[in-house]
Amino acid sequence: xxxxxxxxxxxxxxxxxxxxxxxxxxxxxxxxxxxxxxxxxxxxxxxxxxxxxxxxxxxxxxxxxxxxxxxxxxxxxxxxxxxxxxxxxxxxxxxxxxxxxxxxxxxxxxxxxxxxxxxxxxxxxxxxxxxxxxxxxxxxxxxxxxxxxxxxxxxxxxxxxxxxxxxxxxxxxxxxxxxxxxxxxxxxxxxxxxxxxxxxxxxxxxxxxxxxxxxxxxxxxxxxxxxxxxxxxxxxxxxxxxxxxxxxxxxxxxxxxxxxxxxxxxxxxxxxxxxxxxxxxxxxxxxxxxxxxxxxxxxxxxxxxxxxxxxxxxxxxxxxxxxxxxxxxxxxxxxxxxxxxxxxxxxxxxxxxxxxxxxxxxxxxxxxxxxxxxxxxxxxxxxxxxxxxxxxxxxxxxxxxxxxxxxxxxxxxxxxxxxxxxxxxxxxxxxxxxxxxxxxxxxxxxxxxxxxxxxxxxxxxxxxxxxxxxxxxxxxxxxxxxxxxxxxxxxxxxxxxxxxxxxxxxxxxxxxxxxxxxxxxxxxxxxxxxxxxxxxxxxxxxxxxxxxxxxxxxxxxxxxxxxxxxxxxxxxxxxxxxxxxxxxxxxxx
Ligand code: WTA
Numbered sequence: 001x002x003x004x005x006x007x008x009x010x011x012x013x014x015x016x017x018x019x020x021x022x023x024x025x026x027x028x029x030x031x032x033x034x035x036x037x038x039x040x041x042x043x044x045x046x047x048x049x050x051x052x053x054x055x056x057x058x059x060x061x062x063x064x065x066x067x068x069x070x071x072x073x074x075x076x077x078x079x080x081x082x083x084x085x086x087x088x089x090x091x092x093x094x095x096x097x098x099x100x101x102x103x104x105x106x107x108x109x110x111x112x113x114x115x116x117x118x119x120x121x122x123x124x125x126x127x128x129x130x131x132x133x134x135x136x137x138x139x140x141x142x143x144x145x146x147x148x149x150x151x152x153x154x155x156x157x158x159x160x161x162x163x164x165x166x167x168x169x170x171x172x173x174x175x176x177x178x179x180x181x182x183x184x185x186x187x188x189x190x191x192x193x194x195x196x197x198x199x200x201x202x203x204x205x206x207x208x209x210x211x212x213x214x215x216x217x218x219x220x221x222x223x224x225x226x227x228x229x230x231x232x233x234x235x236x237x238x239x240x241x242x243x244x245x246x247x248x249x250x251x252x253x254x255x256x257x258x259x260x261x262x263x264x265x266x267x268x269x270x271x272x273x274x275x276x277x278x279x280x281x282x283x284x285x286x287x288x289x290x291x292x293x294x295x296x297x298x299x300x301x302x303x304x305x306x307x308x309x310x311x312x313x314x315x316x317x318x319x320x321x322x323x324x325x326x327x328x329x330x331x332x333x334x335x336x337x338x339x340x341x342x343x344x345x346x347x348x349x350x351x352x353x354x355x356x357x358x359x360x361x362x363x364x365x366x367x368x369x370x371x372x373x374x375x376x377x378x379x380x381x382x383x384x385x386x387x388x389x390x391x392x393x394x395x396x397x398x399x400x401x402x403x404x405x406x407x408x409x410x411x412x413x414x415x416x417x418x419x420x421x422x423x424x425x426x427x428x429x430x431x432x433x434x435x436x437x438x439x440x441x442x443x444x445x446x447x448x449x450x451x452x453x454x455x456x457x458x459x460x461x462x463x464x465x466x467x468x469x470x471x472x473x474x475x476x477x478x479x480x481x482x483x484x485x486x487x488x489x490x491x492x493x494x495x496x497x498x499x500x501x502x503x504x505x506x507x508x509x510x511x512x513x514x515x516x517x518x519x520x521x522x523x524x525x526x527x528x529x530x531x532x533x534x535x536x537x538x539x540x541x542x543x544x545x546x547x548x549x550x551x552x553x554x555x556x557x558x559x560x561x562x563x564x565x566x567x568x569x570x571x572x573x574x575x576x577x578x579x580x581x582x583x584x585x586x587x588x589x
Pocket of ligand 1 (some may be wrong): 322346351353439454465487
């Protein structure tokens with residue numbers, strides 16, 4: 001298959017160039033739900049698969065610039081589907097396979113996708129997930145969808161078998177196998193769209209952030225190489241789902257552009273038990289860099305050191321953390337127990353919007369210090385700035401402010417799909433002349449950056465972003481007049497969710513709302529606690545003061561801050577009392 005050398009095309013950088021040099025090098029290791037059932041896919045196989053899929057898409061009528069929604073768990077076919085879109089110049093929009101039919105439908109409609117790619121069933125933590133059924137329900141609400149491509153995965157036959165890609169292809173892709181293994185890569189402009197990825201913002205509607213071709217790939221590849229010190233033969237293990245930006249940049253595009261070997265994790269960190277899943281993998285696959293979320297680290301920490309120590313971790317050279325602030329206890333455990341003080345721990349800060357890592361302890365001068373729980377140093381070309389509420393630049397050290405970035409970088413999102421006004425309003429207008437990240441940061445006296453959390457109404461739950469308004473919008477229940485969703489501290493998930501509701505009994509309402517939100521949005525969005533109140537704290541202009549609720553659940557009722565705009569102080573007193581009762585009942589249970 002010859003490469004068109006007249007223009008720039010994406011998957012050529014991730015596949016063809018490596019196939020020319022080392023066709024049999026393993027590109028993907030699919031660590032399936034059942035431990036020990038890994039599938040290895042070489043660069044040659046991945047290119048063939050991508051080309052066949054690209055030809056299938058073209059034959060079905062998908063054209064350059066069309067959006068294609070991918071609703072699949074992490075697996076080689078999902079990666080090939082992303083790369084096949086890139087190859088023919090279509091724009092992929094991967095939707096996390098844990099989202100409900102309604103959330104999926106919203107995203108399909110927003111992206112104006114005519115094509116959906118899915119798989120009939122998936123497995124996670126030993127449970128079968130009926131993806132096709134969810135897609136069927138979603139598509140009913142999307143009149144614009146013209147075609148749904150379904151990979152058939154026969155799970156029963158797969159158990160214990162299926163070690164080679166060849167067998168997989170036969171069972172999944174009979175149609176596709178008829179297609180040619182050559183698919184001319186589309187010629188794209190550097191600023192053409194590569195993908196849309198949805199993320200939560202502070203309104204009810206998720207934002208479809210747009211990433212483009214050249215800048216994104218450059219940033220993905222550079223950050224992957226330098227932050228993780230990725231070397232040619234290393235095996236890179238990033239435990240993120242491909243439905244999130246971490247999966248896009250550090251499972252798929254970064255490692256593949258660098259010709260690396262990347263691991264796709266299908267399972268959960270504690271299936272079938274807290275050792276056999278995650279900690280057995282570095283030993284079995286000889287993983288060199290391990291990149292995960294603090295929520296998983298905290299969960300595994302709770303199970304104790306024996307599970308970790310049981311397995312040889314000598315292949316590990318570096319450990320990474322992403323998605324939310326990592327607390328000191330988890331950081332120390334990661335560094336001392338998991339990495340045996342041998343592996344640098346990189347706490348990496350970035351966002352869906354930034355495309356790749358922006359602040360991280362590495363790269364740095366050789367041997368430079370790494371302090372626990374801090375992202376510390378900006379990456380090449382990133383210029384962080386701290387601004388106060390009035391937009392003044394804070395130049396000194398030992399200050400806190402809003403984290404902004406003062407110059408453009410290659411990986412930054414270019415717009416919100418079909419809503420450039422919202423892009424400007426969210427990121428560029430709040431602090432004119434700067435990119436506003438929405439995160440708070442502290443610059444230490446040594447000049448290192450330590451992230452302190454979101455400044456807006458976005459909750460970070462197990463490393464996943466959730467807009468409070470999104471959950472409030474779907475909490476329509478006969479007994480609910482209005483609601484306010486806030487994050488509360490959670491030992492494992494970072495933040496849990498708490499809903500405050502008006503007029504119903506707590507126990508029954510709690511169960512009903514948890515079910516409603518799981519169904520309408522996703523399981524991870526369901527609230528941990530529901531508190532019924534007669535009134536919500538509001539300003540005189542009717543805005544809910546979520547920061548007041550936040551202080552109450554953090555047991556800081558004596559630090560409620562400026563209440564001059566509060567409409568009804570009595571309401572706050574009632575919520576404080578109600579919260580005490582809720583906590584007591586939780587303890588009794
Ligand atoms: C948070 C994930 C503290 C932050 C890559 C950001 C972090 C949001 C860190 C982006 C970190 C991510 N320390 N907070 N190392 N990494 N965050 O878009 O609030 O899913 O704005 O991208 O996660 O989440 P997103």
